[in-house]
Amino acid sequence: MEKGFSRLESALLVLIVASGFCPVFIQILEVTKDIPKDKMGDYATWFSGAGTIVAVFTAYLVGERQANAARKQSEAQERKRHGEQIASIFAILESCETEINRLADEYERNAGGRLALALSFEEPIFNALLNALMGINLATLGTHIAITQMVLAQQALFRLGEAIDEYCSDRGETIIYTDGQPAIYPEPLRLKPWKNAFMGAHQKLRAALTARLE
The missing domain is CATH 1.10.287 (Helix Hairpins)
Incomplete structure (x- = not known):
């Protein structure tokens, strides 16, 4: 004052x-x-x-x-609070993206090895990131673009977690018969579509929130 x-x-x-x-x-x-x-x-x-x-x-x-x-002091405090909130959202998104890249790299490095991916998939950490992302209040994002991209990012991360869980728990299998004998093969894990969906939503969401700070 x-x-x-x-x-x-x-x-x-x-x-x-x-x-x-x-x-x-x-x-x-x-x-x-x-x-x-x-x-x-x-x-x-x-x-x-x-x-x-x-x-x-x-x-x-x-x-x-x-x-x-x-009034000026109140506006300055509100700008500071909003900036801290957006910084927190960015930190959550970056942590999610880092985890997605780590899991995708692990899958590709081990040529789709189910056991290796299962060992590297730390479900408590992944779920904590998912809960943090889901817990963001959409009403505070300010624009319809930011809200839409946040929903897409949440959906992509959720679907990616479901796909990994299914793959690692032997539920994603295909039975192929050769010479009358059944052979069970794991279906390939399709990480790329959900990874790309999350990355695209992350970039657009970051741009929309950054514009609000300017």
Whole structure:
């Protein structure tokens, strides 16, 4: 909040103080006989009335100044809070993207090995990231573009987690018969569509939220 007084406010305050002491000054002048006695009351009344007007005007200026300072402080706090909120959203998105890339790299490095992926898939961590992303209040995002992209990012991460869980728990299998004998093969894990969907939504969401900070 702003402190101190402007030059105009200081001058008005001086006038108020001076007007308050006008009766005293007039009494001094009365001693010197410079002002007729029948005019003393008129001068005192005039100065007191002027002082009242100045006091009211000064009170208005000071109140308006304080209200403006309070409004600016509130707006600055709101901008800071909003910036911290967006920074938190960015941190969650980046953490999710890092985990997605790690799992995709692990899958490709082990040529689709189910056991290797199952060992690297830390479900509690993944679920914690998913819950953090799902817990973001859509109403605070501000624009329909940001809200739409957030929903797409949430859906992509959720579907990716489902696909990995199904793949690692032997539910994604295909039975192929060769020479009359059944052979069970795991269906390939399709990470790329959900990974690309998340990356695209992340980029558009970041652009939309960054624009709100400018």
